[in-house]
Amino acid sequence: MSxxxxxxxxxxxxxxxxxxxxxxxxxxxADPGFKLPQSFLEVESDRQFDFLRAWQxxxxxxxxxxxxxxxxxxxxxxxxxxxxxxxxxxSRARAPFLVNVIGLQWAGPTILHYGTEAQKxxxxxxxxxxxxxxxxxxSEPGAGSDLASATARAERTPEGWRVTGxxxxxxxxxxxxxxxxxxRTDFEAGKYEGLSYFLxxxxxxxxxxxxxxxxxxxxxxNQVIFDNAPMPKEALLGQEGQGWQVALTTLLFxxxxxxxxxxxQATSSAESVHxxxxxxxxxxxxxxxxxxxxxxxDRMAALWIEEESLRLxxxxxxxxxxxxDRPQALxxxxxxxxxxxxxxxxxxxxxxxxxxSTLWLGDPNAFDRAEWPRAYMNSxxxxxGGGTSEIQRNILGERVLGLxxxx
Amino acid sequence: xxxxxxxxxFGFTEEHDLLRQSARRxxxxxxxxxxxxxxxxxxxxxxPQLWKEIAALGWLGLVLPEAHGGAGLGHLHLALLxxxxxxxxxxxPLLASALAGFALEAAAxxxxxxxxxxxxxxxxxxxxxxxxxxxxxxxxxxxxxxAEPGDRGFVLRGVKPFVMAGAHAGLVIxxxxxxxxxxxxxxxxLPTERVRVExxxxxxxxxxxxxxxxxxxxxxATARLEGGARDATAALQRVHVxxxxxxxxxxxxxxxxxxxxxxxxxxxxxxxxxxxxxFQAVKHPIVDVMIGVELARTHALxxxxxxxxxxxxxxxxxRMAKALxxxxxxxxxxxxxxxxxxxxxxxxxxxxxxFKRALWxxxxxxxxxxxxxxxxxxxxxxxxxxxPE
Numbered sequence: 001m002s003x004x005x006x007x008x009x010x011x012x013x014x015x016x017x018x019x020x021x022x023x024x025x026x027x028x029x030a031d032p033g034f035k036l037p038q039s040f041l042e043v044e045s046d047r048q049f050d051f052l053r054a055w056q057x058x059x060x061x062x063x064x065x066x067x068x069x070x071x072x073x074x075x076x077x078x079x080x081x082x083x084x085x086x087x088x089x090x091s092r093a094r095a096p097f098l099v100n101v102i103g104l105q106w107a108g109p110t111i112l113h114y115g116t117e118a119q120k121x122x123x124x125x126x127x128x129x130x131x132x133x134x135x136x137x138x139s140e141p142g143a144g145s146d147l148a149s150a151t152a153r154a155e156r157t158p159e160g161w162r163v164t165g166x167x168x169x170x171x172x173x174x175x176x177x178x179x180x181x182x183x184r185t186d187f188e189a190g191k192y193e194g195l196s197y198f199l200x201x202x203x204x205x206x207x208x209x210x211x212x213x214x215x216x217x218x219x220x221x222n223q224v225i226f227d228n229a230p231m232p233k234e235a236l237l238g239q240e241g242q243g244w245q246v247a248l249t250t251l252l253f254x255x256x257x258x259x260x261x262x263x264x265q266a267t268s269s270a271e272s273v274h275x276x277x278x279x280x281x282x283x284x285x286x287x288x289x290x291x292x293x294x295x296x297x298d299r300m301a302a303l304w305i306e307e308e309s310l311r312l313x314x315x316x317x318x319x320x321x322x323x324x325d326r327p328q329a330l331x332x333x334x335x336x337x338x339x340x341x342x343x344x345x346x347x348x349x350x351x352x353x354x355x356x357s358t359l360w361l362g363d364p365n366a367f368d369r370a371e372w373p374r375a376y377m378n379s380x381x382x383x384x385g386g387g388t389s390e391i392q393r394n395i396l397g398e399r400v401l402g403l404x405x406x407x
Numbered sequence: 408x409x410x411x412x413x414x415x416x417f418g419f420t421e422e423h424d425l426l427r428q429s430a431r432r433x434x435x436x437x438x439x440x441x442x443x444x445x446x447x448x449x450x451x452x453x454x455p456q457l458w459k460e461i462a463a464l465g466w467l468g469l470v471l472p473e474a475h476g477g478a479g480l481g482h483l484h485l486a487l488l489x490x491x492x493x494x495x496x497x498x499x500p501l502l503a504s505a506l507a508g509f510a511l512e513a514a515a516x517x518x519x520x521x522x523x524x525x526x527x528x529x530x531x532x533x534x535x536x537x538x539x540x541x542x543x544x545x546x547x548x549x550x551x552x553x554a555e556p557g558d559r560g561f562v563l564r565g566v567k568p569f570v571m572a573g574a575h576a577g578l579v580i581x582x583x584x585x586x587x588x589x590x591x592x593x594x595x596x597l598p599t600e601r602v603r604v605e606x607x608x609x610x611x612x613x614x615x616x617x618x619x620x621x622x623x624x625x626x627x628a629t630a631r632l633e634g635g636a637r638d639a640t641a642a643l644q645r646v647h648v649x650x651x652x653x654x655x656x657x658x659x660x661x662x663x664x665x666x667x668x669x670x671x672x673x674x675x676x677x678x679x680x681x682x683x684x685x686f687q688a689v690k691h692p693i694v695d696v697m698i699g700v701e702l703a704r705t706h707a708l709x710x711x712x713x714x715x716x717x718x719x720x721x722x723x724x725x726r727m728a729k730a731l732x733x734x735x736x737x738x739x740x741x742x743x744x745x746x747x748x749x750x751x752x753x754x755x756x757x758x759x760x761x762f763k764r765a766l767w768x769x770x771x772x773x774x775x776x777x778x779x780x781x782x783x784x785x786x787x788x789x790x791x792x793x794x795p796e
Contacts, residue, residue, distance in 0.1 A: 008414045291787040301779035305727045309702040312709045319416050321424045329701050393694045401670050403684035
């Protein structure tokens with residue numbers, strides 16, 4: 001859960017926030033004049049990629065990334081709270097998102113948690129500087145929600161391992177140097193015990209990256225075919241057979257259920273009800289501003305209440321005494337509630353635009369350059385990716401409420 | 408008006424947690440579901456012994472000033488306490504007493520507060536606040552009861568229904584309209600001649616109410632609360648804002664209880680050879696209630712923190728808290744009854760106690776529709792007068 005700017009803060013923190021805010025104002029890149037992706041899920045062209053990568057580099061050089069990561073690996077060894085402030089200010093400034101989000105938020109924290117000294121020294125710095133981009137090889141055609149049934153195979157060789165298999169929905173695979181890869185190393189062992197976790201080099205022989213096109217017509221994610229692709233011994237992260245446990249750690253970070261990522265945000269537009277309210281004032285229906293329609297007003301107010309509840313929950317989550325009945329609930333809810341909120345909000349924006357919502361990307365008359373129908377369609381990346389909303393509900397029911405397992 | 412600034416930790420301290428813990432311990436012992444069943448069937452509708460005990464715990468004077476026998480604590484304390492009492496359906500009129508305290512704080516002179524508050528804090532006087540006027544109107548422009556100046560005082564006329572603990576109260580505070588049209592709050596000691604207190608048969612037997620009829624009652628000039636820092640309309644608004652937050656906290660406690668009952672049943676009950684909680688058609692609706700409860704609880708706590716931080720800017724947080732609680736609690740009880748199956752809508756399934764409290768609580772001090780309409784003004788500006796149907 002992000003944001004939290006409307007809070008009374010100690011002087012030192014308020015000073016830091018002011019400094020970051022001023023820096024953002026001075027350094028946030030201007031509109032490049034071409035279509036930018038709405039999130040890391042739809043980076044297509046080289047110029048988009050170069051633009052975003054340069055922005056992350058600039059932020060890193062300014063000392064605003066990896067604040068709470070150890071200094072010996074390229075971080076700043078500072079407090080988590082400061083990184084949080086940077087993320088909030090990025091969001092507030094509506095700055096471009098950080099293109100290496102999979103490195104910063106998923107791979108990086110997992111490597112810091114399970115990596116050897118050599119792995120930490122090797123990988124963390126280039127993650128922060130965006131020199132090396134990461135992707136994630138978890139899902140397969142036959143292993144989506146049931147991720148642990150993955151069948152991509154990693155076989156031992158004298159030099160290390162060879163991988164054969166098929167990964168899908170692989171965001172940024174076409175731009176990545178590395179992949180966090182979940183593969184089966186033991187077909188005799190149980191479903192969970194047979195998995196291992198690797199840091200796979202995407203430039204290996206036998207790797208084919210094929211783009212997948214989303215319903216918006218945008219690319220940015222892929223399928224990756226491995227045909228006996230080699231990787232060295234040191235590619236293994238954690239122990240052989242420990243892959244499921246390591247993957248769960250990645251998923252905790254991916255879903256925002258754990259803090260300690262390298263920083264940044266995954267989307268540029270932290271959609272807010274106030275932005276949709278401004279759309280409602282500009283859009284017309286039934287001969288008046290949509291903002292004057294009592295039914296739409298009611299629905300916008302409901303989303304405002306929800307948006308504030310999410311922002312406030314991120315504050316409350318950090319006060320253990322206000323979470324004694326269910327200490328893990330707010331963190332484990334995070335991904336589900338945010339993704340569903342953003343979906344509802346962008347859908348409402350489309351609905352209140354009425355006929356204006358029907359023009360698509362590229363049409364000169366499209367309202368807000370078709371941002372809203374595009375955002376609504378893209379919102380499904382977040383309710384499906386990283387564990388579907390349905391799987392999130394299973395996790396909450398079983399892990400937080402103690403209900404019996406569904407399978 | 409947007410959402411005001413809050414301390415990032417909501418102002419929470421260890422002291423808050425001690426109150427929460429001691430409240431839960433006391434209620435787990437003295438206010439069990441068996442007690443609630445018994446109370447619901449009792450003809451009397453008040454438990455003087457329990458009343459004395461909560462007075463001794465300091466709950467009745469929790470937010471009243473220390474100089475007047477109170478504990479001088481803040482709204483976050485009150486919210487944590489009301490969460491617990493709502494969770495247990497505590498059937499003594501703590502909320503009524505709190506609202507009366509809000510009214511004194513908002514409208515009364517120091518002398519009037521010094522006169523009434525010590526007896527409220529000690530439990531000697533059971534005080535209540537008449538939220539509604541005849542027909543259920545409760546906002547400033549809906550108050551129809553009148554106060555006419557007469558010899559050495561006022562003559563009060565009008566009907567105040569749905570008054571919490573009205574039949575047992577020794578003091579009722581209520582807004583009346585003066586001949587010039589402005590409002591004034593009166594503190595009327597009961598019994599008083601030409602004030603009829605008629606017990607109502609309410610939907611929620613754990614929260615007994617009465618209809619108080621002022622039939623030309625003569626009260627002294629000193630019964631009018633005046634001398635506070637704000638006019639009576641602003642004072643009423645302040646009572647309401649604090650009331651939204653307080654009732655929301657209590658409602659979330661109730662929803663929490665229903666969530667746990669439903670969860671426990673889904674674990675215990677087997678059909679098709681499985682615990683029903685393993686079926687996603689049962690599991691997911693329970694999870695959605697949990698999410699609702701957590702978000703509503705967040706708003707209830709934040710609204711309390713906002714009042715502690717600055718009551719005059721707490722309207723948006725308090726409305727959000729009451730709006731969300733008014734959606735979440737009714738959903739929790741609806742799913743609670745439904746998921747208990749055939750047992751769920753019998754009198755033996757304890758969910759119904761909460762079901763009735765949820766309906767009562769949603770109806771009072773504005774439901775979700777009401778508060779969202781008000782919040783929309785803050786978000787989108789006023790609705791112009793000529794909006795077509």
